[in-house]
Amino acid sequence: MKIAIIGCGNMGMAFARAFLKFDLVKKEDFLLVEKSEDRTEKLSSFQPGVITGVISPQISEYDLIILSVKPQDFLSVSESLREVITEKQVVLSIMAGITIQIIQNALNHKAVIRAMPNTPAMLGMGITAYSASPEVEMNQLRKVENLINATGRSVFLEDEEQLNAVTALSGSGPAYFFYVVKAMIEAGKKMGFEESVAALLVKQTMLGSFHLINTADKSLDELIKAVASKGGTTEAALRQFEAGGLDETLMDGIIAAQVRSRELSEG
Numbered sequence: 001m002k003i004a005i006i007g008c009g010n011m012g013m014a015f016a017r018a019f020l021k022f023d024l025v026k027k028e029d030f031l032l033v034e035k036s037e038d039r040t041e042k043l044s045s046f047q048p049g050v051i052t053g054v055i056s057p058q059i060s061e062y063d064l065i066i067l068s069v070k071p072q073d074f075l076s077v078s079e080s081l082r083e084v085i086t087e088k089q090v091v092l093s094i095m096a097g098i099t100i101q102i103i104q105n106a107l108n109h110k111a112v113i114r115a116m117p118n119t120p121a122m123l124g125m126g127i128t129a130y131s132a133s134p135e136v137e138m139n140q141l142r143k144v145e146n147l148i149n150a151t152g153r154s155v156f157l158e159d160e161e162q163l164n165a166v167t168a169l170s171g172s173g174p175a176y177f178f179y180v181v182k183a184m185i186e187a188g189k190k191m192g193f194e195e196s197v198a199a200l201l202v203k204q205t206m207l208g209s210f211h212l213i214n215t216a217d218k219s220l221d222e223l224i225k226a227v228a229s230k231g232g233t234t235e236a237a238l239r240q241f242e243a244g245g246l247d248e249t250l251m252d253g254i255i256a257a258q259v260r261s262r263e264l265s266e267g
C-alpha cells in the first residue's frame with residue numbers, strides 16, 4: 001500500500017513509524033507532505049520515497065491519504081487536495097472535531113475514514129476509535145484497520161458523533177494522566193525530595209497501580225478501599241480531594257474537551 005501523509009508532526013509520524021515497524025508499508029512507498037522547513041529537515045532521516053512541502057498531482061499515485069494537520073489547517077489543505085484527489089483513493093483523517101461530512105464536502109470525495117488516536121500510538125500502545133463513510137469499501141476499511149492496529153488497539157464506532165467523546169476521553173487522556181503525575185511529583189518536591197526521587201516514586205506507583213487495575217480481581221472502589229485504611233493517611237488525602245471537588249473537576253474538564261471537539265467542526 002502506498003501512503004501519503006499530509007502534516008508530518010507528532011501523530012502523522014507516529015503512524016508512519018508504526019506502519020514501518022510492522023512492515024505494512026515500505027519506506028519508499030511514503031509521500032510526506034510537510035509545510036514546516038525545520039520539520040522537513042528532521043523527516044529526511046526517515047528516508048521516505050518523497051518529501052514535499054506542497055500537495056501536487058503526484059499524490060494521486062497513493063492509495064491512502066492521511067490527514068494529520070491541525071484542524072485549523074484543514075481548510076487550506078483541502079483547497080489544494082480537492083484539485084488532485086482521485087475517486088479510488090481513501091482518506092484517513094485523525095483531525096479532532098472535523099466530521100466526515102465536512103471532509104467529504106471540502107474535498108468533493110466520498111471515501112473517508114475519521115479516526116481518533118492518542119500519543120501512546122508512538123509506542124504501539126495507543127487506542128484509536130474510528131468511523132467510516134458508507135462509500136468506504138469493506139476491503140479498504142480492513143486494510144486501514146490493520147494499519148491502525150499497528151499503533152495499538154482500535155474500536156469501530158457506527159455513530160461518528162461518539163468520536164467527540166472519544167477525543168475528550170482517550171484522545172486527550174494522556175495529557176490528563178501526565179497532569180496528575182506532574183502534580184504528584186510537585187507534591188513530592190514540596191515534601192523535600194529531589195525531583196528524580198519524587199519522579200521515581202510516582203512513576204513506579206502509577207505503573208504498578210495500572211497493572212493492579214488490569215490483574216487484580218477487584219473493582220476500582222475495592223482497590224481504593226484496599227489502600228485507604230480507616231483513620232489513615234489515604235483517607236486524609238481522599239477527604240481533601242472530595243472537599244475540593246477533584247472528581248467533578250476532572251469530569252467537567254473532560255466534558256469541556258467534548259464540547260470543544262464539537263466546536264472544532266463548526267470552524
Ligand SMILES: NC(=O)C1=CN([C@@H]2O[C@H](COP(=O)(O)OP(=O)(O)OC[C@H]3O[C@@H](n4cnc5c(N)ncnc54)[C@H](O)[C@@H]3O)[C@@H](O)[C@H]2O)C=CC1
Binds near residue numbers: 069
Ligand atoms: N497530539 C495528539 O495527542 C493528538 C492529535 N490528534 C490530531 O492529530 C492532528 C495532528 O496533531 P499533532 O501531530 O499533535 O500536530 P503537529 O503540530 O505535531 O503536526 C501537524 C503538522 O502539520 C504541518 N502542517 C500544517 N499545515 C500544513 C500544510 N498545509 N501542509 C503540510 N503540512 C502542514 C505542521 O507543520 C506540523 O508539522 C491534529 O488534527 C490533532 O487534532 C489526534 C489525536 C491525538
Ligand SMILES: O=C(O)[C@@H]1CCC=N1
Binds near residue numbers: 096171
Ligand atoms: O488537543 C487536541 O485538540 C488533540 C486532540 C486529542 C489530543 N490532542
